[in-house]
Amino acid sequence: MREVTGVVNESIRMALSSLMTHKLRAGLTVLGIVIGITTVVGMVSLVQGLNQSMARQIRSMGTSVLYVRKYEPGLFMGELPESLRHREDFEVADAEAIERLCPSVAAAVPLTYTGGVFKYGDRETRSNYAVGTFPAYLDIQDLAVSEGRCFTEEEQAHRADVCVMGQDLLEALFPHSSAVGRWVSFGGKRFLVVGELEAKGKFLGQSMDDYALMPYSTLQKRFGPDLDTYINAKPVSVEDTEKAIDEIKEVLRRRRGIPPNKSEDFAVFTEDVLMDLYHKITGTFYIVMIAISSIALMVGGVGVTNIMFVSVTERTREIGVRMAVGARRKDVLLQFVIEAVVLTAAGGVIGIALGAGAGWLVEKLVHIPSAAPVWALLLGLGFSSAIGLFFGIYPAVKASRMDPVEALRYE
Template sequence: MQYRDVIGIAFAQIRGNPLRTFFTLLGIIVSVAFLIAVVAIIQGMNAYVKENIADAMVGTNAFQVRRTPIQVGLIDDELMSRIRKRPRVSPQDAEVVRAALPDAIAVSRQSGWPTPITEVLWRGRSVGGIFVFGITSEYQVVQDYSVQKGRPISDVDVSQRMAVTVLGTELAEKLFETVDPIGQEVRIAGQRYTVVGVNAPKGRVLGQSFDAYVLLPITRFEMQYGRRLTTTISVKVSDTADVGAMMARAEEAMRLAHRLRPGEENDFSIETSDALVSFWKNLTRILFAVIPAVVAIGIVVGGIVIMNIMLMAVNERTREIGIRKAVGARARDIERQFLVETVMLSALGGVIGVLAGWTFAFLVSAVSPLPARITWWSVAVALGLGAGIGVIFGVYPARRAARLDPVTAMRAE
């Protein structure tokens, strides 16, 4: 028997029992759809963290000199105790880094944790939940901010502790609506500040706005809020390839400034956005560890269902098998026929599962801030699982059909 005939008969059997086929494949469809959807969401989140959250927090082609590392979730109690003993990052440290990196595009200093959240008022209107950051003039270069209206905070503002502020787009729109905010006086935590600029929008990340903030000269910020526990130095370089060398030079300068002896551990941290991405990926590894177990259970259950259905099909088609053997069909022809039907069933379940998972991932990304990215390897694994289950669980029913005695089979009703 030719493969074309075998495949044709298999299609006819599947098409002739659509409801039974669907329920037979339900376990595989659900398992494969789960695999595709979860992997798509996790991969999308990994890319989203790198492209949006990490770069937005640290900056593109940038690194930070910090009192504490970014991946605080991975620090044990003993190490955290040592970190608390570290000195705070000072304005003098920023000047040391600046002197060590004359070829850097920008070296800025900004307030860190805890970040004040306050209410901003203007003529009876108020907007709450606004983040307050103290910065030096080069911060906007490091963070890739562009001014939409007015001007950024300048060196003069910082040196003279000027009561001026730059607003995020969302705050400016809510507070002033159709009024030009430049030159207007607002109250930030009870203090008067003159609006000198409005930054272009950065957008939202996972539903969290990156435009609901005010920027103050860091000297003025520290007058009002005091020095933060984690004031940060940020350095922006011209090329990603230069980041490693610049970090090494900054580390050497900081060690000399802090008078650390050879072999003594750093009392500061130097981080890039890769640290945050790595921290996130460590969290998602837990999900990747659980996914195979869940998918394997579903696939095995689906394979057992397929095997039982095919055994039932062998019993239903006993007379057909006897007639085919009587007219010359060999045992391997019968075995191949049932094995092809099983593989086609499970492969069909894999394809439907891929489409269902793809659709679900798309719907999740459409109705929520969670992104989703379908990866080729997850599709290949899903389709391979579908076909593989057909081979593994289809061998026994196929061999049972091939071993039927033709005379006995023809007598079956």
């Protein structure tokens, strides 16, 4: 019984020596492999990092917010489809009805947005926005006031020009002092700051503190009436989420007069839907990544085949010598396959290092979190080795089929 490990060790030893002898040639050959594996590992790192941060953020939101919208979020190419564009808007009465009629809903508020710039003295913010809603919004979104107070039901009822500001706006307008009691301007109108919101931090590199809250009625009066109205709600408990969605749908169907045999012209969903959408986007990411990397790996693989042919020809004499001293055809085959695998695996290792490094760099530079999971690293290594196996086999077969007499005579 022959000891196979001896031949394998010998092959690895010779492969490494060959690699060291032809560093430049080996480097150029595996460039495609390096690019392919870098792409895979880098992209996986980023997507995995985003996933983790996404899951963490959603957990930190704590409550499950119910979103009532005219349609589910989705990936639309260009404009919204005609069928969705003419759906009926929501109104304040819808939110009030949901809160009143749905036993599983703890609270429901209307909201509306408008963008603009906040100014105080000669300071101004970059482009931000104001959310017009009811005070219960704080409870639904799990927000807290760190200084001052929220606007009241009375202020909402009387369309008072008041607002509660997010931390980003406060930093820009009031870096050294409290904002409570000051008048700021937004969209050419003046508003009294009555409170400051607690910081929520960043999500996917996007600040969640870059807006101000004001009464729904105020925003509609000052910037309406063409603004869309949405509804956010909160179930009594997380377990009641499904029930709450069903109840909201029932109430809205009745209010919008939808017969039982027709489907809804609105959508009620939770973050799960956003998560699904997010996964769709990352799925597209993965497809693009696979496309780029498979082209690179193909090109790299063909390069490996080519250089292995060169190597086999250069070492014809060596092959003859090995056969003369007792190498079987399969030993020669094994040697050259291992050499190709060592070559591409080396490329894979470089690719993994570059990919993980790129992820790390992106995290440092643009604060998109990255995490290179072990399975991605192993996948990179396994895949690059497989490329060596696949593209190295033909030259190796050619080597193993040489006639020892001819090979020994080769100059």
